Amino acid sequence: MAKKTLKTAAKPLTKTSNKTAENGHQEAPHTETALAVQKTYKLYIGGKFPRTESGRFFKVNDPDGKLVANMCRASRKDFRNAVVAARKAFGGWAGRTAYNRGQIIYRIAEMLEGRRAQFEAELVQLGSDPKSAAQEVQAAIDRLIYYAGWADKYQQVFSSVNPVASSHFNFSVQEPTGVVAVFAPEEPGLLGLVSSIIPAITGGNTVVVLASEKFPTCAITFGEVLQVSDVPGGVVNLLTGHQKELLSHFSTHMDVNAMIYCGNDPQISITLQTSSADNLKRTVLYPDTDWMTASGASPYFILDTQETKTTWHPVGK
């Protein structure tokens, strides 16, 4: 594989120069050959890009069966480390003002905008047709802007003042659930990732995500976007690997407060809900949401990882 890339990359970039320099000296003729520098896709945990501690990998191929990348096959320990990072980041992130979270999510969109071509290329490389790849990246940017707007508004919509019979001012507000583990949708690779994690972080949660197995490259590149968008390290942690292998660890971890599953494998849904019962994890299932359409964006996705806190405040009549 490496050999082939070398060959193709070498051709157009080869040029010979044989100039006479201004000072009259004859420069030796030389050949410039730029080698293709391939990206090593790693994980994104706690704001850093570590390799999997397990040293394992899985191959992703293009539609012709040619190798595109060796992706990290995250282990349970990578997941554990990611949860530790997410827990550490939670207090600070939840404590930001809603307005600031909105600014930061808007910033993600700005950074993604500048990297359009790279994301489109990565999607096409793994089998998307160019037109739908362009649509998908556009929709991902739009979705970020959408949730950036909701960041300081969902609270007003979902909170309430409740009528009670006694002399109390009774009100309910939304608070983030905590650390949210996510199995991102298999497709669309980028838009599905954005649509499943951004509502959770908009609401002040921190997330640990297992990216699409089919489109894992753009997930790790999205980590690069997050890293330069003022999103504090640990707020979003991205793993690549196999759902079946990590399912039991995702769903049993006592320090994970909610789990989102975007898929329709009934076996996974059942196991996930059963083992989530140990620490009463909130489980959120999106078996057949169409992320490409408007139905994939709604403030109710934010509400799915919120807890309602009700306060009874004594008041005189």
Next chain:
Amino acid sequence: MDNSSYNIPYPSIDQVGVAERAARLMSRSIKKEAKIFALKLALNMVDLTTLAGDDTPGKVRQLCYKAAHLHDALPGLPHVAAVCVYPNFVRIAKEAVKGTDIQVASVATAFPSGHSSRQVKIDDVKYAVDEGADEVDMVISRGRFLQGHYDFVQEEIAAVKEACGHAHLKVILETGELVTLDNIRLASDLAMDAGADFIKTSTGKIQPASTPSFTLVMLEAIRDYYYRTGRMVGMKPAGGIRTAKQAIQYLVLVRETLGEPWLSNKYFRFGASSLANDILMQLVKQETGVYQSLDYFSND
């Protein structure tokens, strides 16, 4: 003993060699049964500590309860070795741990800076011992040590040892303020010569606190002292040890430097406040196979 010997510059300690040896020992992988054994051993070596300005009798009682009831949901657990408090809480702690064999340790001698008169320090120690402290954690006068007044420091430790009576004396070197490994070695040697039962890295108030390198230098000093005199001196790293993984790495250091006789809370302790809960989470993980959350463990 001839105090003038302390004025001779020590053979210089190979800083790189120490760091490399410590790093190599700390990279060992301890798994399965050996891990569970090590975790329980480490738990039994913890000096559960509260040394904050906002300590109250209530906080100290809560700490003592935690010391005796680490995690009742998991049967067969050892308890910690001791609780470590300020002198004015010794009596309260002593009462709270009655009926267990948990020791009560008290810091003394103008902890943490060590800046006061000899008399005040001795009185501080006597007060702690009279209140019932089983162990006294003293601090050395780092200022005097760095000025080169080694005899002064040695005599002070000897005087404190005398004031301790039956209580065990742990001598805190405050390695983070001693600047060089040579100084740490020298301070370890003079503390042991002066009668220390334990040497301890840090107060926990200064960074860096306990590091593997500091600990290795002190362990080697203990080993050489043992070869010279036949007396076993204990070691207590303190400050910055928060995870079960770190604790196991320290146990490897001890095992490889001093051998098995030191693998007991009679000769090795961890000064820590949040370590116990991390070890507990690991033990429950080993038992249930499920990663744990601090949400389900009592605060310490």
